[in-house]
Amino acid sequence: MTMPLPPDLQQFADRQIASGKYASLEEILLAGLQALAEREQIYQGRFEALRREVLLGVEAAERGELLDAATEIEAIRQRLRQRYSQT
Structure with a gap:
């Protein structure tokens, strides 16, 4: 997947991949979306x-x-x- 990112986020993603934490930008994006979903669930619970x-x-x-x-x-x-x- 090719996705244009702002330079600072691209550098962050590159560092994450270089560290071996993630194998690709797709994995990083998936982790980010999962974290966002978890945060939304927590906020919804607190709201309720x-x-x-x-x-x-x-x-x-x-x-x-x-x-x-x-x-x-x-x-x-x-x-x-x-x-x-x-x-």
């Missing part, structure tokens, strides 16, 4: 987890179960101070 957390918060708010932001932020700060003062 965040979405579930937001929905839980909305449901709690609708039930009137709200927390005072200033109090909670101060509690978080205290926990962080304790955690990092012990290390």
Whole structure:
């Protein structure tokens, strides 16, 4: 496969092939696409987890179960101070 690449990426690909890590540009591109697919899957999972957390918060708010932001932020700060003062 012939694929024009910007000079810096071509040099990178050439170094990868010369090191024996990859046998061809095709292998490099395949590895890159696999890494991209894995990253997308991870981001999608994180997005779904965040979405579930937001929905839980909305449901709690609708039930009137709200927390005072200033109090909670101060509690978080205290926990962080304790955690990092012990290390």
